[in-house]
Amino acid sequence: MNIYEITFQRENGTTGTDRFTATTEAQARRDFKEVYRHGIGTITNVELVAEDAPATKEQERKALEQIKKIVDCLGKDSYIATAFEGCFEIAEENIENDFACSMRQRYERASKEAASFETQASKYKKQVEQLEAQLEREQEWKPYEDNENVAQEDYEHLVKQRDTRYLTDEEAKDLLYDWYGFAKEKVVIYHSIPRFEVSRHRSLRRVGEIDRRPAYNATDWNYIRFDCGAMTYELHNDNLRFFVH
Numbered sequence: 001m002n003i004y005e006i007t008f009q010r011e012n013g014t015t016g017t018d019r020f021t022a023t024t025e026a027q028a029r030r031d032f033k034e035v036y037r038h039g040i041g042t043i044t045n046v047e048l049v050a051e052d053a054p055a056t057k058e059q060e061r062k063a064l065e066q067i068k069k070i071v072d073c074l075g076k077d078s079y080i081a082t083a084f085e086g087c088f089e090i091a092e093e094n095i096e097n098d099f100a101c102s103m104r105q106r107y108e109r110a111s112k113e114a115a116s117f118e119t120q121a122s123k124y125k126k127q128v129e130q131l132e133a134q135l136e137r138e139q140e141w142k143p144y145e146d147n148e149n150v151a152q153e154d155y156e157h158l159v160k161q162r163d164t165r166y167l168t169d170e171e172a173k174d175l176l177y178d179w180y181g182f183a184k185e186k187v188v189i190y191h192s193i194p195r196f197e198v199s200r201h202r203s204l205r206r207v208g209e210i211d212r213r214p215a216y217n218a219t220d221w222n223y224i225r226f227d228c229g230a231m232t233y234e235l236h237n238d239n240l241r242f243f244v245h
Contacts (some may be wrong), residue, residue, distance in 0.1 A: 001059070003050035004028035008041040016041070019049070021056050060095050064088065095153040139207070144198035150236045152210055154222055159215045167214040172224050175216070180240060184230050189214060190225040194245065 001179050004025060007017050018035070025046055032043065068088060071081050080143070092173040094101055145151060158164055169189040176182040178185070192209040199205075214224040224235040225243060232243040 001053045001055045002028075002048055003053045005047045005049045006032050006043055007045040007047075008032070008036075008043050011040045017042070021053055021059065033215050034207070057095050060091075064091050064095070139199035139201065141197040141199050144196040144204060146244045148242075148243075149193075150223065154236070155212060155215075158217060158221060158223055159213075161217055164215055164217040164221075167216050167224070169214075171216075172214040172226065175222075176224065176226065176228075176235070179238075182226075186228050188227045190227070192224060193243075 001021050001022055001023060003019055005017055005019050006028065007015060009015050018032065020028040020031045020035075022031055022085075025048070028046065029043065032041075071078075071084055074080055090101050090103060090106070093099055159166075172189045173182075173184040173187050176187055177184050191211070191213045193212045194206050195210045196204050196207040197207050212223070212225045214222075216222045220238045222235065222237060223232075226233055226235070232245060234241050234243045
């Protein structure tokens, strides 16, 4: 923008001067006529007194409105409208608050903050991992089995035999019906049981699953873990027992 000093003569013969910020002399003359539209003044001289001058806030507001209208005409999903998303709001804040912010600056600042947060998060993550490892050592977790249930060692001994086979769910239900009269439609067959560990403070935690597929070797050597209604059972070596969990 340029600054033009306009000298003018009033009706009473006196002279005056005023300065206008405009892109061209012609624009400065139009602005003069707009400002002095209620009086009669004749321009006698126009002088360029400064170049590269900042535009006034009002000029920037008008320019922003013109840009908005151009972008609006392109449609809200246009490439340019998408690129300008959020920029108009920043421009308005700059004008009203004498800021000098840009979308690029906000992006760069956000990127730096994100990088800082990521560094802090990584630091805290390492601290948490160290504390968890320390707590793990202090609690001295060990495998745990409820003595009321069939031991995993006994189950593994059964399934390792050459003539032991795994039963399908239907075969297991047939066996339970034939031997004990359990209604097939109410029986749920399980293929695993929870794996637990116990700390030196006697706290339990679940750490996975243990294979307990129904297996059969003979009428007195077998295993089925199942529920019937609200009751939980284990069949082990023709011995029906409640499953504790």
